[in-house]
Amino acid sequence: MATDATYRGTVYPWQCDHVGHMNIMWYVGKFDEANWNLFARLGLMPSYLRESGRGMAAVQQNIAYKRELLAGDIVEVTSRLLEIREKSIRFRHEMRNAETGEVAATCEITAVHMDRQARKSAPFAPAIRNVALDHLDPEPAMA
Template sequence: MFIETHLGRVAPGECDHLGHMNVQFYVSKVSDAAWHVMAFIGITPSFIRERRQAPAAVRQEIAYLRELRAGDLLRMDSGVVEASAKRLTFYHRLTNVESGQVAMTSKVYTVNMDLDARRSTPLDPAVLAAALERLLPESAL
């Protein structure tokens, strides 16, 4: 299931010399959205601090579909598309609120990391169960 993970607008300072939102700000919005979708399945900031584990991004695929300009209103919806013992894949969809057009999609592949040992570790069973229960259907992508 999708959840809203960002609601905002394109600030003039986020635009490049062509007048479009610069790619670094798309990635920044995805990074911020990741914290909300992780919390949705139980990986909250306190969980990370207490358990000393968190998903680490190892690969990201981005599709830029429509230009965004200063003042455009944005909504990011996110969800989990894959979940296994040590891996989660998150999907993000950034929409221009006024036009309803999807401007960008992103798939972020992660490996659950032990933050002290700096190596992969199994997901907490409750987190894995929540992720599997809330998987986005293929038809939603």
């Protein structure tokens, strides 16, 4: 899964701040779009979420900014599923400048599968959990 982009796009001039680089709100937005593409690969499609009354909620998000992105830069995000638990998943996005290959930012998120009506966490359906287990890409051991 790590080699398949979960987001591709460009940096528009109106996404840049007074310093001339993409403003942090747009990094978050592009990572959010990658979330939904990753979720779809796991079976958490919009139709499933609507029909089952389920939803996904981020409970922790850590972003590291590594390099600037400027107007006109092409952006690509790849994603890795790091952990699946009964009711939550943890994954990592890596945003690159598609032309240079340089990592612009990383984002690690923990998200909870929830019952939207009860407003509580809920276990993943077995079919979704099984797909997620097939995509699991644990972090390499620290040296």
